[in-house]
Amino acid sequence: MTHSAEAKHPPKSVAKAKHTTVPKVRLYVDRPEKNNWFVHVGHVTERGRWRTEPHAHPEYGQVIFVRSGRGVMNLEGSSVPFEGPCVLLLPTECVHGLDYELDVDRWVVTIEVSYLTQVNAKLHEFIQLWTSPRMIPLSYSAEAGIEFCNLIKSLKHEVESDAVGHVVGTEALITSLLLMLVRETHSDQSANESATRNDIRQVDRFRKLIDEHFRENLQLQDYASMMAVSLVQLRAACASASEQSPTKMIHARIITEAKRSLIFGDMSVEQIAFSLGFADAAYFTRFFRREVGQAPSQFRIAARQQPNRKALSQ
Structure with a gap:
């Protein structure tokens, strides 16, 4: 036996990535002709297992909404398991890798750093939210996952729109999205007992x-x-x-x-x-x-x- x-x-931890060797990634966007883009929303539904090696986005913050599926996030050498519905919050310069274990339906919101700084200035809790990478579960309430998904879909539509006021609309939706994450983390604390x-x-x-x-x-x-x-x-x-x-x-x-x-x-x-x-x-x-x-x-x-x-x- x-x-x-x-x-x-315990399983051997992944060797801690050194900042000097971690790739600094510039992100692909669907509309490269728009050089002044500040928010990008992508929807990814790969089949089977899918993995990214540790890397960092010096110029962008990311909100990854995992609608369904599960995996493990490598944060500076520490493994953080996650299971949808949840949100993975990745600040700029955060060294991370992602290993999606099963078919995962996920939405990736990428926010340019100067614009993110501008939005964060609206509320002190936004700044606190982005102080460190984290996994925010939404599994305790089916409505929370649905509401967050609808927000991201609306954000994607607004970002890709040329309608009057789409810049203002985008900022309002980004603000609502971050506010919901702040409230989720605070509701976790209030429901902590x-x-x-x-x-x-x-x-x-x-x-x-x-x-x-x-x-x-x-x-x-x-x-x-x-x-x-x-x-x-x-x-x-x-x-x-x-x-x-x-x-x-x-x-x-x-x-x-x-x-x-x-x-x-x-x-x-x-x-x-x-x-x-x-x-x-x-x-x-x-x-x-x-x-x-x-x-x-x-x-x-x-x-x-x-x-x-x-x-x-x-």
Whole structure:
């Protein structure tokens, strides 16, 4: 029996991209004859998996509305999972890559930096909104996703129009779009108590399942399926209620049990490794050293030399 990669150790993070080597991208627009364009709206519906390598847009900010589908956003080397409906907000100079795991219906709003600065000056909360890249979920309300989609469709129509006042109309719609994002983030905060209560219940259920199955080499998807939630929801709940990833919570439970066995039991390191679902003692030793900072045998000696040792709590 071997522990799953997710249960044995966290996935290797993508190496942090260096700004000196990250491509600085100038974006394609549908109407290149308009050299003074300041907003562009595109609709993308690739089939299957689709990925972009880490890059930056020094002259543009982007709002990507993921209407459906899911994927992972690489932000400065950190992985941020997302699932539609949601919004990915990418400020200028933000180093990012996108890996769309499934067929994704998405709208991409690109805003030229000087114009974005002008719009942001209207409201302090706009400036705060763009201070860092983020994923803003819209999944709690079906109406929110529909409303945001309709706003973007109207924006696309206005941007491509030559009607009287289309510049003013575009600015009004951009303002409305950003205002909705600000209100979404603020409504998340005001609804934080109920969301937190739900997250706490989810994490409590997850902990109980870990207690029951941490020796069984289960994948995170197995836990999510037992809880009838998606991996995105499970990760979000853990981040909110425990400030740990689901994988780290599994690791913590395995380490707690390993420490108990090392301190209070008589099994050898190899026997403990097998009892916890590891294929061999060498791998268990590497795992334990990475999580604790000591080899299991060193930990056992040091712990047993301590007078009046107390049982470890979970």
